[in-house]
Amino acid sequence: MPDSTDSVDQPTPRRKPKAPIEEIGGRKLKPATLMMGHGFDPVLSEGSLKPPIFLTSTFAFENAAAGKRHFEGITGKRPGGAEGLVYSRFNGPNQEILEDRLSIWDGAEDALTFASGMTAISVLMLAYCSAGDVIVHSGPLYAASEGFVAKILSKFGVTYVDFPAGATREELDAVLEKAKAQAAEQGGKVAMIYLESPANPTNALVDIEAVKAARDAGLEQDCPIAIDNTFLGPLWQQPLNHGADIVVYSLTKYVGGHSDLVAGSIAGAKKWMDPVRALRNTMGGICDPNTAWMLLRSLETVELRMQRAGDNAAKVCAFLAEHPKVEGLGYLGMISDPRQQDIYDRHCSGAGSTFSVFIKGGEAESFRFLDSLRIAKLAVSLGGTETLASHPAAMTHLSVPDERKAQLGITDNLVRISIGVEDPDDLIADFDQALAAV
Numbered sequence: 001m002p003d004s005t006d007s008v009d010q011p012t013p014r015r016k017p018k019a020p021i022e023e024i025g026g027r028k029l030k031p032a033t034l035m036m037g038h039g040f041d042p043v044l045s046e047g048s049l050k051p052p053i054f055l056t057s058t059f060a061f062e063n064a065a066a067g068k069r070h071f072e073g074i075t076g077k078r079p080g081g082a083e084g085l086v087y088s089r090f091n092g093p094n095q096e097i098l099e100d101r102l103s104i105w106d107g108a109e110d111a112l113t114f115a116s117g118m119t120a121i122s123v124l125m126l127a128y129c130s131a132g133d134v135i136v137h138s139g140p141l142y143a144a145s146e147g148f149v150a151k152i153l154s155k156f157g158v159t160y161v162d163f164p165a166g167a168t169r170e171e172l173d174a175v176l177e178k179a180k181a182q183a184a185e186q187g188g189k190v191a192m193i194y195l196e197s198p199a200n201p202t203n204a205l206v207d208i209e210a211v212k213a214a215r216d217a218g219l220e221q222d223c224p225i226a227i228d229n230t231f232l233g234p235l236w237q238q239p240l241n242h243g244a245d246i247v248v249y250s251l252t253k254y255v256g257g258h259s260d261l262v263a264g265s266i267a268g269a270k271k272w273m274d275p276v277r278a279l280r281n282t283m284g285g286i287c288d289p290n291t292a293w294m295l296l297r298s299l300e301t302v303e304l305r306m307q308r309a310g311d312n313a314a315k316v317c318a319f320l321a322e323h324p325k326v327e328g329l330g331y332l333g334m335i336s337d338p339r340q341q342d343i344y345d346r347h348c349s350g351a352g353s354t355f356s357v358f359i360k361g362g363e364a365e366s367f368r369f370l371d372s373l374r375i376a377k378l379a380v381s382l383g384g385t386e387t388l389a390s391h392p393a394a395m396t397h398l399s400v401p402d403e404r405k406a407q408l409g410i411t412d413n414l415v416r417i418s419i420g421v422e423d424p425d426d427l428i429a430d431f432d433q434a435l436a437a438v
């Protein structure tokens with residue numbers, strides 16, 4: 001392996017890049033079309049129509065001079081950076097193709113893939129925070145993300161200020177003032193604004209445009225806005241178009257889409273990706289080639305799967321909304337709060353297929369409902385081809401203190417459902433019989 005690992009922090013342009021076909025006759029090709037071939041040249045792989053899985057830990061230089069040229073590039077002795085791949089902790093062909101294709105969905109310049117969504121989130125935060133810094137984040141976050149900020153980063157002198165997802169511009173201004181004062185007291189800066197929208201498990205939306213306006217008005221230094229777009233992305237919300245700088249995914253969910261892999265990613269402008277790439281180069285945590293290959297396959301159908309799951313969820317929610325044993329729904333297609341509806345109208349193009357159903361009663365009634373489901377599987381996670389149901393208060397968010405759970409609306413009668421691509425009437429029949437058993 002290279003003797004100077006931390007110097008390899010530049011993106012690595014391809015050795016023999018094929019000119020990408022991104023438009024035909026002035027027509028910009030859609031992501032669904034580009035998922036079939038973008039970023040892969042069969043000529044470089046014996047004509048193989050699909051990319052082979054590249055199982056190698058290191059990459060051979062064509063000759064010693066090429067090796068020298070490579071290291072001149074990465075050490076800055078020669079302008080232009082490194083050319084091609086060098087070592088598999090930094091990157092590999094399958095991951096590069098995946099990163100190119102993920103960038104397309106969010107209109108991003110660059111993307112990085114990771115071994116899990118939590119690896120992506122952890123490496124991202126570590127890359128931007130130093131001792132004394134403050135992270136400003138929306139609430140709720142996925143419990144492990146919240147835990148990483150509150151329990152892990154705090155060990156290194158990083159603190160946080162959080163705000164409720166629906167916060168207005170005025171509230172956000174006040175939050176940033178508080179964060180700036182806290183950072184000044186600690187001798188640091190506001191290092192990152194981290195959002196999750198919709199939030200897991202409440203589906204609460206964050207006003208990304210208001211966050212950007214507040215950041216631009218209130219913070220002098222370069223402070224990126226990152227957003228976890230796992231619940232609606234990549235199809236129904238493009239946060240980079242609304243003022244976010246970095247979009248974060250658990251690819252384990254809709255992008256992977258078959259509940260058979262774990263991976264994560266971030267995407268955005270190169271200038272935001274480079275510090276994270278440098279830390280990933282040092283720490284590792286890149287998605288492995290097999291998983292990257294599976295994700296390339298998944299991306300070919302992501303639009304089809306998400307559209308079908310979204311249509312199914314609309315039908316299931318129409319049924320549940322009228323059911324006498326259902327107290328309410330946390331579904332983005334049926335928002336009752338005008339502020340949330342306004343954010344939805346500006347930011348989202350679809351309601352997704354993950355929602356909360358509030359069963360009349362408490363934990364006992366919710367458990368009876370869950371235990372009676374016959375098609376829907378009782379499991380955490382979301383965004384797969386199959387319908388899943390879980391109880392956040394007793395499962396994914398069990399570690400959240402009771403007071404905060406109450407504040408965030410994570411109640412004992414909240415069941416989270418992720419609708420899959422099954423026949424919608426079969427799903428309705430399943431929910432109907434399970435509610436009858438409550």
Ligand SMILES: Cc1ncc(COP(=O)(O)O)c(C=O)c1O
Nearest residue numbers: 116117118142200230250252263
């Ligand atoms: C919104 C959200 N972000 C991040 C994660 C973490 O992703 P992973 O399980 O791939 O590490 C999850 C997992 O459930 C999630 O729901």
